[in-house]
Amino acid sequence: GAGVSQSPRYKVAKRGQDVALRCDPISGHVSLFWYQQALGQGPEFLTYFQNEAQLDKSGLPSDRFFAERPEGSVSTLKIQRTQQEDSAVYLCASSLADSALPGYNEQFFGPGTRLTVL
Amino acid sequence: AQRVTQPEKLLSVFKGAPVELKCNYSYSGSPELFWYVQYSRQRLQLLLRHISRESIKGFTADLNKGETSFHLKKPFAQEEDSAMYYCALKAYSGAGSYQLTFGKGTKLSVIP
Numbered sequence: 001g002a003g004v005s006q007s008p009r010y011k012v013a014k015r016g017q018d019v020a021l022r023c024d025p026i027s028g029h030v031s032l033f034w035y036q037q038a039l040g041q042g043p044e045f046l047t048y049f050q051n052e053a054q055l056d057k058s059g060l061p062s063d064r065f066f067a068e069r070p071e072g073s074v075s076t077l078k079i080q081r082t083q084q085e086d087s088a089v090y091l092c093a094s095s096l097a098d099s100a101l102p103g104y105n106e107q108f109f110g111p112g113t114r115l116t117v118l
Numbered sequence: 119a120q121r122v123t124q125p126e127k128l129l130s131v132f133k134g135a136p137v138e139l140k141c142n143y144s145y146s147g148s149p150e151l152f153w154y155v156q157y158s159r160q161r162l163q164l165l166l167r168h169i170s171r172e173s174i175k176g177f178t179a180d181l182n183k184g185e186t187s188f189h190l191k192k193p194f195a196q197e198e199d200s201a202m203y204y205c206a207l208k209a210y211s212g213a214g215s216y217q218l219t220f221g222k223g224t225k226l227s228v229i230p
Binding site for chain 2: 003004033040041042043044045048050055056058059091105106107108109110111112
């Protein structure tokens with residue numbers, strides 16, 4: 001079956017523009033994660049959804065970042081008034097089980113969206 | 119707060135030579151550690167996890183709680199091992215879920 005998909009794959013925005021990044025998780029996966037990966041860095045956690053509930057948004061860098069997953073499947077990460085420091089690859093990952101529980105729970109990653117803010 | 123350190127940004131070895139990618143972690147709880155790999159133009163994928171104690175593609179990693187390390191090893195490097203490797207720690211976020219904390223990654227280059 002299809003893995004996690006993300007769109008667009010590349011996005012160029014002018015500083016100050018709003019952007020919306022989409023993630024389609026693997027069907028039936030309960031947990032969905034967003035990560036930000038700056039150049040030369042590892043992925044950094046942004047936020048976590050369990051179905052439609054956003055249980056953890058501790059990694060969102062500012063109130064310009066907003067994520068939603070209204071029906072418990074597709075998720076959108078929105079960045080308002082983009083800044084140059086928002087330039088990064090945004091990764092989405094999903095996992096079958098509930099990440100609020102300990103134990104093994106493999107995350108499957110999408111290809112990422114590369115955002116460049118000019 | 120938890121932290122994962124991968125001291126080498128780039129590691130170059132000759133084909134057939136042993137490989138060791140270093141990973142150290144800092145975490146107050148019981149750690150759960152993983153190695154993820156990203157081959158050229160492919161997505162990030164799980165390579166192995168410490169609790170399974172398995173060997174994947176000839177790679178092994180042992181959790182050493184005394185040294186807080188989880189180094190990735192392979193006795194004989196192959197060209198197809200060239201990739202970016204990330205060590206990751208699963209830790210309780212305190213906000214109701216577990217999250218992965220990644221190191222900065224080590225690029226492994228296997229020279230033919």
